Amino acid sequence: NAGVMQNPRHLVRRRGQEARLRCSPMKGHSHVYWYRQLPEEGLKFMVYLQKENIIDESGMPKERFSAEFPKEGPSILRIQQVVRGDSAAYFCASSPRSGITEAFFGQGTRLTVV
Amino acid sequence: RKEVEQDPGPFNVPEGATVAFNCTYSNSASQSFFWYRQDCRKEPKLLMSVYSSGNEDGRFTAQLNRASQYISLLIRDSKLSDSATYLCAVNMQQAGTALIFGKGTTLSVSS
Numbered sequence: 001n002a003g004v005m006q007n008p009r010h011l012v013r014r015r016g017q018e019a020r021l022r023c024s025p026m027k028g029h030s031h032v033y034w035y036r037q038l039p040e041e042g043l044k045f046m047v048y049l050q051k052e053n054i055i056d057e058s059g060m061p062k063e064r065f066s067a068e069f070p071k072e073g074p075s076i077l078r079i080q081q082v083v084r085g086d087s088a089a090y091f092c093a094s095s096p097r098s099g100i101t102e103a104f105f106g107q108g109t110r111l112t113v114v
Numbered sequence: 115r116k117e118v119e120q121d122p123g124p125f126n127v128p129e130g131a132t133v134a135f136n137c138t139y140s141n142s143a144s145q146s147f148f149w150y151r152q153d154c155r156k157e158p159k160l161l162m163s164v165y166s167s168g169n170e171d172g173r174f175t176a177q178l179n180r181a182s183q184y185i186s187l188l189i190r191d192s193k194l195s196d197s198a199t200y201l202c203a204v205n206m207q208q209a210g211t212a213l214i215f216g217k218g219t220t221l222s223v224s225s
Contacts, residue, residue, distance in 0.1 A: 033212045042217030105157040
């Protein structure tokens, strides 16, 4: 039973390029959460999605960032025109339902903007 | 006031010591509480859920104090392998909410 799968594990982008981060939730999980972690910082909530719906995007920067979780396929976090400040670890978590349940994390994608 | 706050530490303790961490939360409607462990440059891993009555798992004990709005984690007989960052996580028991994490408390156990 595979856990939460994220790819790529490491991603290097030049300033101005686009970054696409993928997350496949655990089997049976339909809720996906994206978090960003800067060095020496905590996990910052970005966005919460269910299949084909964005439930809460209150943590997403207003520009350049978007997320989707289509009916088929993984959830995608897209960062357009990356800047050095976007360099961070991006973690995806999934849960079978919202509210009282715990969430399980993928291994993360480490984005480096050069 | 931040939603979830933790003392960042570091807590430096010898093997065999007992150490306790607290985590305060600001939203009195919060219903679900968890402790996660994060090793350096790895993903957070669920350590234990925190129930109203408190719960224990081996050397680890979690407690919830609703009146004062904090949860605690007690580690007895610390091992070198317990060295990590411990994150508390909170969410409200309703649809449409995600886990909110504290910044974590760093524990270093030495021999």
